[in-house]
Amino acid sequence: MTDSSEPVLLTVAGLLVEVAERPLLTDFNLKVEESALIEIKGPNGSGKTTLLRYLAGIRRAHKGSIDYRDHDFAYVGQKPGLNASLTVFENLKWLTRNADQDISDSNLLLALSDLGLKSMRDTPVGALSAGQVKRCGLASLLALNAKIWLLDEPLTSLDEAAISWLKVAITSHRAARGATILATHAGLGLPDTTTIDLNAS
Amino acid sequence: MNAFAIAFNRTIRVGWRHPLDSLTPMAFFIIVVSLISITVEGVSDSENGIAIAVLWVVLLLSTMMASSGAFAQDYEDGSLEQLVAQNESLYVSVHGSVTARWFISSVPLLVLVPLGAWMLKLDIEVWWILFLTLIPGSIVFTLFGVLGATLTLGVGRNGVLLALLVLPLYIPVLLLGVGACQRSATEEPFQFALIGIYAIAMAAITFLPFAIAALLRVSQEY
Amino acid sequence: MNWFTQTFHKMGSPPFFYRGAKVWVTWLYVIGLGSLLIGTVWGLGFTPADRLQGDSFRIIYLHVPAAHLSQLIYIAIAVAGFVFLVWRMKMADVFIVSAVWLGAWLTAFALFSGIVWGIPTWGTGWVWDARTTSVLVQLFLFLGLIALRTAIPNSQRGALAVAVLAIVGVINIPIIKYSVDWFTTLHQPASIQIGNPISIDPSMLWPLLVNTIGLYALAAGVILYYMRINVLRRERNSDWVRDIVNSE
Structure with missing residues (x-):
């Protein structure tokens, strides 16, 4: 068993991200530590959603690896599954x-x-x-009770009150040493945010 | 709760809120049996053979109709995504879901079989063998129907396509089932068919959920 | 075993396949068409008429190879489906897409020629026995594969769906045959034995053999031809296809 005092919750190494059999990212690497807030940005079609679906295990990685420390995540997609x-x-x-x-x-x-x-x-x-x-x-x-939140465009169709609620929720999730990864084109504007720009890479 | 119970519970609940999904195939069953009794002369006069075949074929079509919507709603609303993302035992979940679907779609139809048998003036002695074969038969029909539904997930207007994919696969069970009932009616030996139909049902119960689970995964993967 | 795995891997590589198959297509066409011509002329013109069936038996020179070949193609498609499911080998799907139409046409031709032969021989075009029924079902299965592949635009997902359906179908064919056989013994005593070639004269057999070889070779050529086209279409964004297009 891995040591749970280790701060890295999720390690992605050499991941191949494909959309419709075309490679979008050939060598994607990511280390998610406790309390991290990662925003995946990029224009439509840059693979934000796809990347998140790889992380959630909906798409299987054919090349590269996705290792969770505790395999403990909550995923909320664009369709919430209700x-x-x-x-x-x-x-x-x-x-x-x-x-x-x-x-x-x-x-x-x-x-x-x-x-x-x-x-x-x-x-x-x-x-x-x-x-x-x-x-x-x-x-x-x-x-x-998940350590990692995976959110796909969480701000769409939320009103002001709900957005500020989400910010509070993410902040307290981070305070409890949980990490958040979100695909978004707007950004939440919270402090200590790591941004991954898919267009740049 | 285990994965089987969770999937079973959910599918039954959703089915309960959509009574038309069960009632429409039931109405279809009765209407088609009536049409055949009215138009085909001698269905009810002849020996039981034709009536048995009619009941089987109509049950087959109604079951196919009833199972064609399997997983369609889950596919649309993102539940399937959650199921694939979070669930470690998709095979067991599929079992739960298909079992529930059998209760929702096939059991109401089986309840109607005595009415259909009565409409076709089937001898009451044949009823027991009819049920003995229709129960495993309807399980196989449901499983193949759900397989067809998962094959065509996301394909708009999938009804006709589903029929083309699934109907050929129904043939062995149909023949064994009708054959067993007809032979029983004429007091010929039918044990072979009975064993065959149960063997096919066991094989289908074991292996088809693997295929269905794999297809559900694939439907989310690409 | 080593050379086998090596060839297997090479066959999976589209550029290798595209270049390697070119010669084969030509040769298979030549052998196929040549043998079919010889076999058909020999069979139709130079063999004695059957004592019982007269001249109508001659249709077996096309009917029998077509029926056998269509069945073989269905099995090959299921095997390719299995290979695709396990190894996700793209060439397996290319094979399925290229072979499925030919399989459907051959099955339809086998049914049609069977009916044409049945009318003078049995007095009826169609008998619901195990063989005819399973060939008919095979046609439905082929049509199902084609319809499914056409209905799902996403090629990877469509390929997987077709692979699963092909495998389920191939398991079903012997069961169908067996159950029809069992079922029909109830209704009609087997008064007609279909095309039982036990006591066939060697002079009638040779053209059949030549035609079988011819049809198999021609079919292999046609499948390879379409596979090459489909490979090009699929790999149209890759460098090696650009190189070929630019050089030609």
Whole structure:
């Protein structure tokens, strides 16, 4: 077993990133330490989402390696993975169980009330607004006990209040020695941010 | 909770909120059986052979219809992405999901089989063998239907394509099932077919979820 | 074993394949067309008529090779599908894409020629027995592969889907044959034995052999020809294709 006092949470070495069988990045390297905040930037089609999907294990690396210290991450994609006919609470429950975590109901409700969704707990996701759906997806971040957050364009369709909530959430996640990697074209403007510009490399 | 129960639970819940997904194939089943009873002269007068074949074929088509939507919603809303990203035991999850789908789509149809048998004036002595073969048969139909649905994930208007892919694969079970029932009706030996149909069902239950899980992965990978 | 793995790896390399296959295509076309011409003229013109079937038996000179070859192509596609699934070898998918149409046409031709032969011989064009039914199902499977490959625009995903379907299908064909055989014994006693060539005269057999070799060679040539085209199309962004295009 790896030593958990080691500060590196995730090591990516020599990763080949392909889109539609064309290589976008031939030799991508990354070390993610505790409390890191990494923003992946670049224009549309530069492979931000694809890179994140490699990190989340949705795409398998054919060349290079992706090593998690504890294999412990939460991924929120552009489509948050919420079934329209299930309620907010049921969806959250499934997302956490699917990640092999048994979170108590009260903790799930805590996450929901943080995002102002508590009164919506028994509403089907199909009846929510786009911003509420986005927030519901982010609520799973709070519910899950993951060391690394992988967020794909988290700011899309979020209002001011939700964006400032996300900033607070990421800051406190970092304070708890968790790392965040996000694909975004806007940027959050938080201190100590590492930026990876895909267009430059 | 293990991966099987989680997937089973979720699929049943979603199915429960969409009763039309079960009711439409049921209506289809009854309508087609009625059309055949009305138009094909002698279905109900002849020996049980034709009626048995009609029931099997109509059940086959209804099951295919019912399983064609498998994983489509998960594909659209990103749940499949989560499933592939987080789940270490996709094979077990697929089992849970397919089992749930069998309960949602095939069990209601099996409940209708006595009604269909009655409409076609099938002798009551044949019913037991009909169920003995239709249960494993419907499991195989569901599995192949879900396989076809995963093959065509993300392909718009996949209904006709699905039929083309899946129907040829249904033939062995159909023939063994119909043959067993017909032979039982004429009091000929049918054990071979019974063993065959259960053997195919066991093989399908074991191996097809591997293929389905692999295809689900692939659908997210490219 | 070493030379085998080496050739295997080389075959997987598109530029090597493209250059290496060029000579083969020409030779296979020459051998294929030549043998087919000889075999067909010999079979149609210079063999005695069958005692029972008369002249209509002569259709076997095309029917039998086509039927066998179509089956072989289906199996080869499934094997290629397996290779693609395990090693993600691009050439395996190129083979599948190039062979699937030919397989479908040969199957359709086998069915059609069978019907033409059946009408004078059996008095009916079609009998639902194990062999005819499994050839018909094979045609459906080919059409399914083609439709699936066309429906999924993403080539990598489409290739994987087709590979899975081909493997599931190839496992099914013997089961289908077996179940139809079992099923039909109930309905019709086997009064007609289809094309049972046990007591075929050698003078009738030779042209069949020549035609079989011819059709196999021609099919291999056609598949290689299309594989070369498909390789070029796929690798159009790579340097070696640019070099070839610029030099020609």
